[in-house]
Amino acid sequence: MxxxxxxxxxxxxxxxxxxxxxxxxxxxxxxxxxxxxxxxxxxxxxxxxxxxxxxxxxxxxxxxxxxxxxxxxxxxxxxxxxxxxxxxxxxxxxxxxxxxxxxxxxxxxxxxxxxxxxxxxxxxxxxxxxxxxxxxxxxxxxxxWYARRRAWWGDAGGEAPPTLACLGSCDIADAIAGEEGDFREFHAGIAGPAHLVLLPEIMPVTAGVSALEAMRRTPAELQAISEGMRRAFADGPPPGAEDWLFAGSLLAALGRNPVALDAPLLTQAGITRVARPDAILFSLIGDARTVLRHRTQGWSLALHGYRLQPDLIGPATRAWLDAAFVRETRSFAQQAAEMAELVAALRAAIPGPVVVANQATTTGRDQLHAYAAFDAPLSEQVAAVRNRDWTLLLTELARSHGMLVLDVDAILAEMGMAAHMPDGTHPSGALQAALRQETARLLREAGLPGFAPRAA
Structure with a gap:
């Protein structure tokens, strides 16, 4: 020794x-x-x-x-x-x-x-x-509280290491960022160098139609959204602190293009910039079936229901949402078409793989013994059937669009849903570790450098 x-x-x-x-x-x-x-x-x-x-x-x-x-x-x-x-x-x-x-x-x-x-x-x-x-x-x-957080090894040399960006919904955000949110577990498991970027949910959900619109939104359109909120707050109930916090957080999220990072990167050899990710990961949980559609501007707002509870938003925000938006429930066919469009847009914007995490197709809460009481198509009424249809769709997209599937469903089948994702959304620490390992494997097999296992 x-x-x-x-x-x-x-x-x-x-x-x-x-x-x-x-x-x-x-x-x-x-x-x-x-x-x-x-x-x-x-x-x-x-x-x-x-x-x-x-x-x-x-x-x-x-x-x-x-x-x-x-x-x-x-x-x-x-x-x-x-x-x-x-x-x-x-x-x-x-x-x-x-x-x-x-x-x-x-x-x-x-x-x-x-x-x-x-x-x-x-x-x-x-x-x-x-x-x-x-x-x-x-x-x-x-x-x-960050609109973007990231980590990378300093020994990457003068060039930027390969970059993975994650659109951070609840099922995969901490699988990438780790228990303390500083990426240490993921980086400890790969040889590197690699640059990991998390784009967390600030206010609206991050994937699906939200990401597709964010990629296409122009500065002028974002300014029009901001101006519309300003007018609504001026003409409606007096806004309080919670209204301004909602408005600022929402605008920060709507102005964030997932493939336009423009991030400075310090290494021990110098400073470079990362213009866009080399690979991107998002989850189906980050897409929303029901959205709020702006009546005149046409853009969509997908929010988790808990964000709209009366004690979480102010009267000015409530008045703006009621007056400016209409509730829209999207069909499976509509969501599927938008998902194919999003994958194609991402594949055109970045050089490396697009990885999509699927959802569990079976949960401990399934208690249906017959489907006779439901009208067709079942995917519009039964969540478990909808998730199975999504699994089939992702398989087809993987074949037609060169997309990769992070098979959360298969991993849960081995580990156990009740113990590791009992609510269908929030994973245990052991499941997060398994998702990290599987993500690194997918990227490694897709040819992205830096994601080989670290030697013991």
Whole structure:
């Protein structure tokens, strides 16, 4: 066995930039055994031009929540150095210290001989684009309210690593982002480098017709939506804080094109930009059968029912929704045609695979013994039948459009619906781990680099 080895921070800012950091927040105990890729701790990070000025940061608005997590380069027992965590706000604000690439912040007792070049911590960069820049929360890594959050390894070189974007509905969002929302589990399981991006639900649902319209919406159309809301709020009941919060969140969501990322990416070799994802993942749960259709502008608004409860929206928002929209329940045929159109549009916009997660076709709540009481087509009235029709449709789209299916239904059949997704929407931690592994396998077999399993 090798002797105890020091672990250095390593290079962050490329030449011409300077880096500063908070104190380190450790996630491991002294002497804890770790595996390669395990996250040991993290800090907040600032990357600035030499002459300072936060508005000139190359990370633009994502500088507000830019951080870096440290990972173990090999297996062993790690011992964080005393004094690297200073506690309080000094571990939350990035101005506590300058980044010193030669600083030793921990030691590790390796389980086997390691080459000298491996004695540097792995650096997992994370950042989030806030829904509103005034909304701050620094309780952890990527702990705020974001319109977009992402993570990537810093050793990708001067070029951007392959990018997977996920439209984050409840069944797959945390399968990609992990238990703490900082992507550590997914990155610990793949060799990389890879760039993972989550586009969470801000207000409306993320996939289906919402995504299709978002890809086509022009700045002028978004401005018209904003102006219509402004007029409605001016002419209707006086808006309160909850109305303005609804309006701002909705506009942030409607202006987000899932294939137009335009994201700065810092690596240890320099800064590059990611214009669009290489692959995209979304779920059928992210599509909605019933939408609100704007009476004059024609765009659709798909919201979960709980968002429209009386105590969650203000009177101005309620008046606007009642006056400006009509409720529309889409047929299976209409949804199927829109899904085929969405897949085709995504395939034309990105170079890599489009992956769609299906739904469970059987649940423990199915109690129907006969379908004679229902009119045809059954998919319009019985959810379990509708889900089976969706499974067949996705199989056809996979053949005709080159799409890939994340087979949640098959995984649940092996693991058990009652134990791992009892409500048909929200997965257990074990199911999330299985979905991460299956997503990486699909991308790897589709030829997307960076998603091979990490060596033990």
């Amino acid at each position: 090798s002797a105890t080895l020091p672990l250095r921070l390593g290079t962050v800012a490329p030449e011409g930039l300077r880096a500063q950091r908070s104190g380190l927040r450790w996630l491991v105990r002294d002497g804890q055994r770790v595996r390669p890729g395990d996250v040991l701790g993290y800090c907040q990070l600032g990357v600035l031009p030499p002459k300072g000025g936060i508005t000139a940061s190359p990370m633009a608005m994502e500088r507000l929540d830019f951080g870096v997590a440290f990972s173990a380069p090999f297996a062993g027992r790690v011992r964080p150095r005393a004094g690297t965590s200073r506690g309080g706000m000094l571990d939350r604000l990035r101005a506590a210290a300058s980044w010193d690439p030669e600083e030793v912040v921990a030691e590790i007792e390796p389980e086997a001989e390691v080459p000298p070049g491996a004695r540097v911590l792995g650096l997992l960069f994370t950042t989030g684009l806030r829904v509103n820049p005034q909304l701050a929360m620094r309780s952890g890594l990527l702990s705020g």
